[in-house]
Amino acid sequence: MPQTVFAPWDDPAEKPLIQFKGVTKRFGDFTAIDNIDLDIYAREFFALLGPSGCGKTTLMRMLAGFETPTEGKILLSGQDIGPVPPNQRAVNMMFQSYALFPHLTIWDNIAFGLRREGRDKAAIEARVEEMLKLTRLAKFAKRKPHQISGGQRQRVALARSLAKAPKLLLLDEPLGALDRKLREETQFELMDIQEKTGTTFVIVTHDQEEAMTVASRVAVMDEGKLMQVSTPDAIYEAPSSVYVADFIGDVNIIEGKAHQTGTKLQIDWAEGQPALSATTTKNFDLGQTCYMAIRPEKIAISADRPSGANVLQGEILDIAYLGNISTYHVKLPTGHVIKAQQANTRRISRREFTWEDKVWISWTDTAAVVLAQ
């Protein structure tokens, strides 16, 4: 039986869990969030991605109730949550600093929210034990936060925010304080827990790899605006703007003038050079400025002239050796520097190319995305 793909955003019958409707937030003269419309669906793992100061944290704090929109509405299950204070929202947040209560044990930290609900003792105990098991913390229940490691603290923060079984869990840079290896492990753990509990997660991060790994959809933000909201693969393979293409991963951008016939596009990009060719579904006016965005791993590098849609000759300027792959910086006679990547399938001593070698780079006409802005 084929598994159905989880994509509620493509289903017009599906009702979003959260709706931002024309939301603007200003702090004095500064506009942190600029007229945003956004739908987030139940059971999604939604990532807000952007550089620091782009407004992603403000957006999250509005969901938690710590900030109120200057204009517009935020709906949770169809209800306007603007006037609802944070302590009455079915939303919990995991703080960047974890914000564990230092005077309480791990057990009491997790039980904190449940006690405020006034549940009976047995129910609280059962729920805390369940959370401790879920986050593999049972051994540390009696300890204080300063007596456990950073990774364990992160899991306590997660357990505490999940204990009340919120409709929506907000995670503010949840893995920022962990080292790389632990971060990668924890990413998968987060996805696992999200799947097990069926909670909707909204994560704020500036780490694009993290967003791509964990999220069902990613919203790329810049200066208070949503640049693109899409699945990780769509954001990577079909960015809607040069900003998004540049923000996510490595990319070569070649500026030129468009000359379109049907889906075929010829791009005049440099004096005396043959036009580059690409396919597109968009429409460009004759002579319109356009940008060809091509990922380094989609560019082949060879010693002999290959046949193909786009073939250029250049000289190797720099080599970045990353172990599994190498990135070659190839300087073209026009002055452009193009990055091309190759997997290091052979040992480094048998590498084909070295500095100042004349090489050919090539890519097919479907490898690049052509963008108007």
Add this chain to the structure above:
Amino acid sequence: MRRLILIAIPYLWLLALFLIPFLIVVKISLSDTALARPPYFPQLDLATGWQGFVDFLRELDFENFTFLTTDDLYWKAYLSSLKIALISTALTLLVGFPIAYAMARAPEEWRPTLMMLVILPFWTSFLIRVYSWMGILSQGGLLNSFLLWLGLISEPLTILNTDTAVYIGIVYTYLPFMILPVYAALEKLDGSLLEAAEDLGCSRTSAFWLITVPLSKQGVIAGCFLVFIPAMGEFVIPSLLGGSQTLMIGKVLYEEFFSNRDWPVASAVAVVLLLILIIPIVLFQRNEQKQRESEG
């Protein structure tokens, strides 16, 4: 060797400036009063050698301590001091905590100024500040004239030379000792803890009681000890602002020394006061150590 010297310095300091004077006071407290100079007997004369020292020890007794139990003035003064010190510590906390809280919550650029304002009174002599309270609290003083002018009272209130004036004086004098440690504790408090508490269902008020209060506990305890210990032996404030009926052990001590010239009894009073104060001092030290451990 270097370590030994480093450790020896503070110990020599304590020996010279605390232990030796204390032993001298203990020695006087065990002597008898005499019309002489110095006004007590026996005197230790090292020229008489070992036999003289033994004779000297034989003359010492606990007579003065027994005397303290026979006259009810002394234990009443101790109890009264204890009461005044406890009440004024509580009052100082009541006044100091909100001030420290407001300072910790103030915008960061204001905090040094506010801190300065708390410390500023220390730049004037303590005596002058207590004297100026006499001017404020007396029958024709500033406070009474102001209240009369407002029409709140028709006759001047008697505040000066009462216990109330003593409380005002102690709270005013020791307020910075309460504010500073409490402020230090509150300032360290991470604002996101309060947000987390609210996020988990606390109201602002319950977040204050469940998070702010327990996390500033160490500062409050430190502040209370810093006020309680000196207030217990306070002498200047009750003698300037208090009335004849204000009984405090510091005042009794002063009278024994300077009016009665009964050094041995005065020393006995001082030794007992110190023994009473050792209990809170030990508790204070233990609190400090616990705090260091929990932070380490």
